[in-house]
């Protein structure tokens with residue numbers, strides 16, 4: 001069961017995601033992004049939804065970390081792969097690892113994380129990556145049977161607008177020290193220096209999304225620099 005985890009060891013996983021309404025929404029664009037990432041040396045792809053998972057898998061042959069993102073409460077609350085049915089869809093589409101929210105927040109369907117992980121293991125036979133926001137949730141996900149942890153949700157489970165600009169390298173280090181599980185560094189990794197820092201902190205692998213695959217957000221950053229000129 002751990003071959004996909006081994007396959008991404010010490011490597012870069014590129015997250016290829018574009019929500020509905022984004023100019024690059026659609027499996028053809030995500031497959032092209034994934035091909036570019038693979039050609040440049042990525043060892044895995046993170047993708048959302050069965051269509052994109054199937055497209056990036058077919059385009060690259062790389063292991064895919066599959067998720068489904070579901071918005072609740074009028075879009076206010078995002079949940080990553082809340083249910084077994086969501087996991088089943090992305091694994092049927094070719095995901096080698098399923099990522100799910102690994103915090104103790106009540107799940108939208110009231111299900112228990114340990115039960116969900118057991119079902120994924122028993123019926124789908126793939127490892128489960130728990131996207132966590134803190135050391136506490138990392139320990140919780142470890143007890144629930146997660147195979148690897150990721151810092152994905154740091155800064156996003158309370159006030160999303162208050163998330164800092166850079167990655168939570170301290171959380172990566174703390175998770176690596178607190179549990180024996182492999183820890184994936186994910187979330188707001190913008191530079192090669194962030195990648196090096198994450199590996200030095202004990203990361204098993206590094207996931208980069210926005211900084212590589214979201215030209216909308218990248219362009220916004222450049223445009224906002226025009227609006228705040230520095231004095232000579």
Ligand SMILES: CC(=O)N[C@H](C=O)[C@@H](O)[C@H](O)[C@H](O)COP(=O)(O)O
Pocket residue numbers: 015017067078080152153156186187188189207208209210211
């Ligand atoms: C919090 C949340 O919903 N994270 C999502 C999880 O799949 C994605 O929106 C992120 O793009 C992904 O985690 C990669 O992170 P970044 O794009 O910052 O490199």
